[in-house]
Structures are given as C-alpha cells and as structure tokens.
Amino acid sequence: MTQGNQGPAQAGLPDSKDLQEWAWQATHGQEWRLAAQRWALVREFYPDESASWIQASIAHRKLEEYDLAEALISEAVERFPQNSNTLRQYAELEIERGKFDRALELVEQAREKFSDDPDVIWSIANVHKKADQCSRAEQENLLGQEVFPENARLAVQYAEIAMQQKDWQTALERWQQVRERFPKHASGFARAAEAAEKLGNEPLSRQLKLAQEYGNAWLISLQEEGEGESVHNISPPQRRNWKTFVDLVWTKARLNLKSEANQNHLRYFWWILDPLLYMAVFYIVFGVLMERGGPGFIAYLLTGLVPFQWFAKTVQQTSGSIVGGKGLMHKVRISPLFFPLVGIVQNTGKQTLVFLMLGLFLVFYGLPPTVHWLAVVPVIAVQLLLMVVISCFLAMLVPFVRDISNLIPTGIQFLLFTSGIFYTVDRIPSEWHTLFFSNPMANILHQYRLVLVENQWPDWSGLGWVFLGCMIGLVIVLALYRRLEPIFPRVVIE
C-alpha cells in the first residue's frame, strides 16, 4: 500500500480492493451510469489506481459522453505511462468517434513503447478491422500470432476478421482452430454457431451451440460418428417378425424360469422335488392309507392328475397375464399374445421334468414302457394346443371383464371333478359318455391313460376331434387378438 491510500482507510472507508470490486460489479453488469459513478468514487479516494481512470473513461464512452471520456483517458495516459491499456482505450474511444487515423496514431505509439505486449498487437489489428481494412488487420494479427502463439484473444480476433468479411466458411475454420487451441473459450462455439447459421447449416449451428456445454471432444466424436456409420448404434427391425417374436417368448420364458430358480436355495432341484412330493402325497393318501380304487389305481390317478395340474397351473397363471403386463405394454410396442404365451412356455418347461418323473414312477410301479408310449407325444401336443387356446382366450377376456378372474379357480375345480381324474370312465352311465368326452380335458386325460397305463394306441378319432376343435378355437382367438390388439393398452388401465 502506498502512502496515499492509507488516509482514507484510516478514516473508516473501505479499502481500495473492496471499493474497486464494487465498481467492477457495475462494469461487469454493464450498468454504465452506475459504473461511472462508482469509479468516480474510487478515483476520489484512490487516484493512484489506474483502473479508476480507465474504467471510468470506458463507462462514459459507453454512455456516449465522449468528451468526459477523453478527458479521463488522456489524464490516465499522462499519469500511467507504464500502462499500455491507457493508450489502447484511448484508441477505442477514437474508433468509436470514427477517428481511425487518430486511433492508429495512438496504437502505433503504444507499439513503440510496449513492443512485447500482445494486447497492443490486438488493438492495432482492431483499429484496422474497425476501419474496414481487413487485409491489413489480418496481416497485423498474423504477425502477432507468430510472436504470441498462446494468446487466445489474437486467435479469436483472427476468426472475427473473417466474420466481418462475411467469409463464413473461413470463419468456421478459424473458429475450429480456436476451439482446438483454447477449448475453454466460449466464443469458439457461440460465434461459430452464428457463422454456421449464416451459411444456412442449421444442424451444425445447433451442434456448435450444444458443444459449448459438452466440450470440443464431444463435438469431434459427434462429427466423426456422422461421417461413418456409428459403431455403437444398431437399428431395430421395422416390426417384429414371427421368428423374433418366438425367440422373444422363448427367451423370456427361459429367463423367468432361471429367475424363479434363483429365488430358492435348492434352485432347479425344486422342479423335481415339487412333483415328487405332490405324487407322494397322493400315493400315501390313496394308495397306502385308503387303499381304495383297487390295484393300479395310483397309476391311473397320477396319469390323470399330472397332466391336469399342468393345465390348471398354466390357465391359472396366464389368465391375468395381460393385465399384469400393462406396465410393459405402455413402454414398448408388443403383441399382447406375448404375455400368455410366455406363461405357457414357462410352465411347459417345468412340466417336461414332471412327465419324466411320472414315467419313472410308472416304471417302478410295474408298468414298463412299451412302444405305445411314443403316442404320448401327440397327446401332449394336443393338450398344449388346448392350453394355448384357453389361456389366450381367458387372458384376453380378463382385461375387459375383470370379474372373470374370480370364476377361474372355480372353473378349474369344476373341470378337476368332471374330467375323470378320481374315477374311471366306466363308472359313468354310457348314455352320458358323449357329454363326458365333449369336455376336451376329459378326452385328453383318457388318451394319457390309454397310452401310459393300458399300453394301447390312443383313440385317434377322439383326439382328432379335440385337435380340430382346438384349431378352430385358435383361429378365432388369433383373429380376436388381431382385432383387439390396439385397444388392450387402453383397456388394461381403465
């Protein structure tokens, strides 16, 4: 601190730095009247601060009070001979007043005194630029850039000269250099965006504006990606074809099973354990404790019960699947058939193991496999078809009439007792046989018995009728789905 500024500080006034900060606030806010007043205050108490003169002059200049501005800046030139900014701001004032010759005189004067100041070079080029002598300005600027390659102001000025010449292409190239060399310089993006806009390249202009936020590396990677097909991006097919749809259902079902298994300690072992326990219960209750139904009743019971459980579990689980899939349905475009089908495939996957266990049980029970067992494959296929029709139909119906889901358990119970699981067909009076077998589940279970227990070929005509019925049902259900597909996403949330 010099002697001069001790006085006011002791008199309880803010010190020089605080006072200047206060004045700078007005300058930065471009409130020129306020700035002029505040700098006047600074000058009053700290006349040795060059800023108080120069900034006050600038403020008056901005207010177009040129005489006041000149008085202040010429005083500053006298007072601070070591400060190049005095002469440079004086030149700015003369430029403003249109006196380019006088401005040039001043900056040349500055050049003589401050030969190693890049700001002086900038000012010289600026005078030429403002005087519309762009080639001269460019010349001075390039000389300056040679000496001061690290100076951002000169690089920016170089691009601005091209902007003034309305040579937008050149300007863009120069702004690019600015961005590369001085990535933090905002004008490299903002002004370049203006140049791009003038060129009519709106996308580039928008890119440049955004690049200001994300940086030059982002812009470069963006432009590189634009040139070649991006390595990252892949386009989805226009619309899922049936193959990808099948793969989707298959993958989802497989993953659901995996997920289900992951929730237990014994994982996949449960798929064997569960039917094993289930069969054990029936064996103990009906075979050991009650000893009813005569010899072979357990085999008869289980060959009916195991396929029925498959049916019951699947229908039960899939009936609410479309309603349950509403979240997904609103996120991606997907056929509502996806939801019941996944449930069916999932249950079928588990069921294969159960059938295997049933086969093993029958062998140990004393019913060794014969060639007729091969016929179980078409029987299973028809049952699968039946389940697809019924599950998809119910899943379709439930979103429209939710009440139906309350009837489904009862319906399954009803089927359980009318499909001949706990009693043999010959217990039914023969006049009721047609009605009994018109229940497709009773028909299919009867085929299982024929094949697995009685070692006969299935009743092909009966099976054929069920198959035919299922095919007709399938066509109707698919047609309904096609018709209703667009309204499902609405219905599930209503």
Add this chain to the structure above:
Amino acid sequence: MMASQQQIPAHGEVIISLKDVGVRYKRRGGLFRKPEYFQALENVSFDICRGDTLGIVGRNGAGKSTLLRTIAGIIQPDSGEVVNFGVTVSLLALQAGFDPELPGTDNAIISGMLMGYTRRQVESRMSDITEFSELGDFIYQPVKTYSSGMRSRLGFAVSMFMTPGVLLLDEILSVGDKEFRKKAESEMVKKFHSDQTIVLVSHSEGQIKKLCNKVIEL
C-alpha cells in the same frame, strides 16, 4: 386444449403426420353404469419431419405422455389419425422388463429384445453395454444387488444403442448419479444430431429450448 405450434424452419420431408388426434380414457362406468370419459388429447395436429428435434411442453396431465404413446403406436387415437410414412418409432423405455433376480447380462438381452432388437443384435453389443454402464464384473451379478444408480446406468446403456427412425423420449435425461448423468446427457444429445428424428417431452423449458428446433405446446 389446442395445440399451438411455433414453427421454425425445418429440414427434411414429413415422416409422421398427426391429424386432429383425440384420445380419451374411460374414467368409470361399465356394464351397468353410463361410462364417463376423460379427454386426454383433443384436436392435436402437427407434422414430424426427418431430422426434427421436436419438443413437447405442457403442464402436468396435459397429455404429453399420452401423445408420445399415440405417436409410438402403442395406443390408437379415438378420433383423427396418426399417419406414419414408413418409419420405425420407439419410445425410449429405460429398464423395460427388468427382472431383479437375473444378472445384468440377461436383463440387457431381454430388455433389448422387448425394445425390438433381435437377440443377436443385443448380444453383439454386450461389451459396449458393459463398458458404457461402467458396471464391470457387476454385470454378471443379479440386478437386485445393484444400487439404483447402477440399475439406471444399465437401463440407459441398453437404450443407448437404439436408433429407430423416430426416437421418443419421456423425461429421461435424468438418470444415475451426477457424473453418469453428464455422460448420459452428452451421449443422448449426440443422438440429437446426426439425422436422428426425436420427439422429446420435458418439464424443463430450458432443456427444450436448448435442444429442439420445434416446440409443441399442449
């Protein structure tokens, strides 16, 4: 509710056209009661051109998400029509179909497939997805062990590689922690260039102004 359109010159031909689109939801009613409806959208008309970045703004409940779903073809309008001149349209669905019991890899595959990719397409991008999501070996762990930030990172990484003809975004530029959000946003905004057509729904008018060349007000 009229849709006013602030037209700024756009480039490219029209690829999707909405004409007087109206959507209403049934509020209550059914078999025995007279149904009551809630009109979510009414008389909305505008065109989407190739290369557009269209911003949709509007207050809560103005029907912004409904409009996106209508454009995506997920729901059909009750009146008017949406004409698609042969482009693929997808709603960017983060974490679609995620199963917490399954590892990140499986979730990435099923999520990608649900968005319309083939399994092969997703599998061939798995290393990119792992890299972008910064999950490292966690990708082989069940998603239930992830932090919510990790989960959204995975979700975003899967969606990242999606380039339908028209991409629909519903307030998604806010995922994960601060660091990742920056990365996600910069990557997403990159998509806004190239010739990607985008429809963006956002509450943030600043964001819309910054990113979009057309604005629809609902």
